[in-house]
Amino acid sequence: MTERSVGASRRHDSAEAHVAGRAVYIDDIAEPPGLLHLAFGLAADGHARLLGIDLDAVRAVPGVVGVYTAADIPGVNDVSPVKGDDRLFADGEILYPGQPLFVVAATSVEIARRAARKAVVDVEPLPALTTIAQAKAAGSVIEEAQRMARGDAAAALDAAPHRISGTLEMGGQEHFYLEGQVALAVPGEDGQVHVLSSTQHPSEIQHLIAKVLGCSHADVTVEVRRMGGAFGGKETQAAAFAVAAALVAAKTGRPAKIRADRDDDMAMTGKRHEFSAGYDVGFTPDGRIAGIRIELASRCGATWDLSSAINDRAMFHADNCYWLPAVEIVSHRLKTHTVSNTAFRGFGGPQGMLAIERVMDAIAVHLGLDPLSVRQVNLYAPGRDVTPYHMTVTDNVAPEIIAELAEQAEYARRQAAVAEFNARNTVLKKGLALTPVKFGISFTTTHLNQAGALVLVYADGSIQINHGGTEMGQGLMIKVAQVVADVFAVPVDRVRVTSTRTDKVPNTSATAASSGADLNGMAAFRAADTVRARLADFLGDRFGCQAGDVRFTADGVVAGDELVPFETVCRMAHLARVSLSSTGFYATPHIHYDRATHSGRPFLYFAYGAALSEVVIDTLTGEHRVLAVDILHDVGRSLNPAIDLGQIEGAFVQGMGWLTTEELVYDDRGRLLTHAPSTYKIPTAGDRPARMDIRLWAAGLNVEATIHRSKAVGEPPFMLAISVFSALTAAVAATAPGKGLPALDAPATPERILMAVGELRARG
Incomplete structure (x- = not known):
């Protein structure tokens, strides 16, 4: 009798691969033939009117295949998560130092980065608000002030026996994930593109690529096997990198990869709010x-x-x-x-x-x-x-x-x-x-509280799971594997969790808000439970017992007087034309907010x-x-x-x-x-x-x-x-x-x- 999977201390599913260096990240993948390497050209100064960019010297560098600006975008120049105000490339105005102005595609990383520095950017500097105090004094806001209240605070303050006031300043924080921002885009047939992205939000990346390229969501597949850390820094910040790679792949018909070095990554990506x-x-x-x-x-x-x-x-x-x-x-x-x-x-x-x-x-x-x-x-x-x-x-x-x-x-x-x-x-x-x-x-944001999963049970009794959550080192995959293994009472090593892909589970939410296991674990449980119920119905009919009396145990499946190994049950069900796959969906109940x-x-x-x-x-x-x-x-x-x-x-x-x-x-x-x-x-x-x-x-x-x-x-x-x-x-x-x-x-x-x-x- 083996112990139950759920509640057991299991090592991370990639632990040995991490330690041995065998865990494959995007930059470890063998480079496909014809790969182009990308580098952003970044704004050097800060808030300014963008009068023009002379890219002749960039294009003249041997090994440069193309240079792309806002004018080369076939769809909408937007990589924002909400408001449509984040440009892939600056257009008319530079909003901050480090804002992307263009991207260079070249035959090597070194060539692309060296060429990106040769652009001549014509700007008219504008005043810059850079601190909380400056912005507050100028009335510069992204939205009006919000107020949350209960009771009469002013009256309670006036009536209190003791009263004090004070202030506190708290700084921001750099995510400092070990694996920097990276993406690899491979063009497919009929304008389709497959993008490997180090992102917490594959569906959002998919939607933004489609918006920028002017194609449908179905033409874009985004895949994430693992990230080398994220901490929120790859929820929205991965978008510009993945979209730029997809744009170059679509323009050239060649695979394209971008990997930011640490200095550029830190300069051009957002932090924790001060x-x-x-x-x-x-x-x-x-x-x-x-x-x-x-x-x-x-x-x-x-x-x-x-x-x-x-x-x-x-x-x-x-x-x-x-x-x-x-x-x-x-x-x-x-x-x-x-x-x-x-x-x-x-x-x-x-x-x-x-x-x-x-x-x-x-x-x-x-x-x-x-x-x-x-x-x-x-x-x-x-x-x-x-x-x-x-x-x-x-x-x-x-x-x-x-x-x-x-x-x-x-x-x-x-x-x-x-x-x-x-x-x-x-x-x-x-x-x-x-x-x-x-x-x-x-x-x-209430609508984000949903998740989907796909569970496939094979005829040999092995199990594959795909769900909308992403693995960034936090152990989500092993937890979901334990949940599904527990449904069938099989060892967790019989369960394989595959890369998160938008062509398997659509319209997913980011792996964020601490809800990865809550949402995806429940979605995977429901998918597995559907397959389990089909197997129970099948065995009940086969052995003349009630489906509710069929028990899945660590020693096998008990149906009436029979004890059948799980793999044998799967083979029998396959031969009997019983569906061994199912999707599962979960939406968090009870929540609402005005x-x-x-x-x-x-x-x-x-x-x-x-x-x-x-x-x-x-x-x-x-x-x-x-x-x-x-x-x-x-x-x-x-x-x-x-x-x-x-x-x-x-x-x-x-x-x-x-x-x-x-x-x-x-x-x-x-x-x-x-x-x-x-x-x-x-x-x-x-x-x-x-x-x-x-x-x-x-x-x-x-x-x-x-x-x-x-x-x-x-x-x-x-x-x-x-x-x-x-x-x-x-x-x-x-x-x-x-x-x-x-x-x-x-x-x-x-x-x-x-x-x-x-x-x-x-x-x-």
């Missing part, structure tokens, strides 16, 4: 919030991209785990002459959550209370369970998780030890913080977790070290504990990077100055805390009927890293006790920590 947050909060002597007003503003960049939904989600998560009895949240979406920011793990949620956690720390410092006690007194509870967007929280387990983690990780003892350490040391100061996470699961009033139920459920982080800072240099991290996270009934634990650890470290080391620096024209690993610092193995205790919450169970009662795990753990930022804030506060909350912004680089220490000590 945010500023202001708060005005009234509260009682025990720290309980009575009323609050939060004002958010983000730098969206030059075009719409996904900024509207991202900023909406920042508003959705500005409550985190806390009941805000009277609340107003205002969000400003600012248009700047910089590359348009885009999806990134958490999709605005981290920025909203960081704001409310700063409020909790500010209240604790003002009242001289332990920050955890302030957090606990403000948690959602029965009768205090309606969000600012009027959704009732029915699955709240944050209090239990926090209490369990605090006991398990010895919060009280360690807090006392930190205080003792700080009393004895003048140069080094420690900080400790425990912060929770409540993250809504579902696309907040964006005009910012009210409804945008999420099917919430994922919860908590993290306790201990840090130490050097007050002479501003450097810090994360000493220890304890995490307790709710994944419901885990589909694969090993994969989920890996996701939690990776998300936490990536979140830690956003809040501590990853600093994006731009000049006054909007050019990215930190566009390489030499100047942009992601966490390394040496930055991982020496002790990380990560546990899945044993009591986890999704109250909603998700696939096997599991919960999403991609994004929620990212925000556990807010505990590091709160701990750093506490460490800085310890350098001058009694002088208030430090003015520490994110990322908390050594420079910022040092400045925060100096500012705090200088206060009267």
Whole structure:
């Protein structure tokens, strides 16, 4: 008897291939005959009127086959996800530095890149708005400010016994996927094109290629086997690369490939949104919030991209785990002459959550209370369970998780030890913080909550799955394979998940919003269950029993008195002309949302977790070290504990990077100055805390009927890293006790920590 597939810790389906270097990515595929290599010509300066481009010198380079601009597009010059405002090539106006102006097709990568630099671009520079403050002062927005409210915040603020206000700045973040943006397009018959793209959203790539080429969706097939990381950076940002490759393939009749080098990739693709947050909060002597007003503003960049939904989600998560009895949240979406920011793990949620956690720390410092006690007194509870967007929280387990983690990780003892350490040391100061996470699961754009799958059972008992989700290293494929293996009670190694292809499963949503396993797992389950029901009907007729009494077990299929090996059942069914393939479809139930009033139920459920982080800072240099991290996270009934634990650890470290080391620096024209690993610092193995205790919450169970009662795990753990930022804030506060909350912004680089220490000590 073999163990059940679902719930077992299975290694990633490509783990051995990853380690051995056998996993095939797009740039590993043998180059087809006649392949053309592409390179974009990029805008060097920034916002300007585009008067003309002289490409004669580009075309004259030996090995250049063609150069293509906006004038060469047969369809519509648009690669945007929503609003039709992202041009494949600039036309008439350059909106930001790094915007593509043209693409070169040549016989080698080196020739294409060298030739692209020889263009003579005639521009008339225009004023550039590059910061949140500049755009706000100029009234430059992508859409009007949005307001979410419940109760009378102004009256509650006026009546509160205590009232404070403050601000927080938080920087953006580069995705820094290991595999850069890449695409390979191969022309087919009758104007068709097959495109391999490193994208989270194959269907969107398909639709945009068709729009630019002026053909039907059916003429375009987009395929994704795997990505070497994405994190949201390949949800919309892959489009320009894939479309450019398809355009050249269509124009020349030859295969075309484009692979961005790291500098160009970083310069021309969007990041996590920079945010500023202001708060005005009234509260009682025990720290309980009575009323609050939060004002958010983000730098969206030059075009719409996904900024509207991202900023909406920042508003959705500005409550985190806390009941805000009277609340107003205002969000400003600012248009700047910089590359348009885009999806990134958490999709605005981290920025909203960081704001409310700063409020909790500010209240604790003002009242001289332990920050955890302030957090606990403000948690959602029965009768205090309606969000600012009027959704009732029915699955709240944050209090239990926090209490369990605090006991398990010895919060009280360690807090006392930190205080003792700080009393004895003048140069080094420690900080400790425990912060929770409540993250809504579902696309907040309701129609995206759907998925399809195709399950094929072969006559030898092997099984193939195709679904609309994409694999970017997160383990989606192995989880779906486990789900399908469980339906038939067969070993998971009998199941093969193939490349995601738009000609197998159409009109899919992006693999994003932490919903990959929820949506595609359920769609695959339904497809497999349909085939299983056909087999049960067939065996019931064959062996004279009820279909409902047929049991699929690890030892074989039990039908009446017969025990038949699964592969034998499949062969019998094939000979009896029983269909062994089926599609499956799933649409998330119960969700609805009215964006005009910012009210409804945008999420099917919430994922919860908590993290306790201990840090130490050097007050002479501003450097810090994360000493220890304890995490307790709710994944419901885990589909694969090993994969989920890996996701939690990776998300936490990536979140830690956003809040501590990853600093994006731009000049006054909007050019990215930190566009390489030499100047942009992601966490390394040496930055991982020496002790990380990560546990899945044993009591986890999704109250909603998700696939096997599991919960999403991609994004929620990212925000556990807010505990590091709160701990750093506490460490800085310890350098001058009694002088208030430090003015520490994110990322908390050594420079910022040092400045925060100096500012705090200088206060009267």
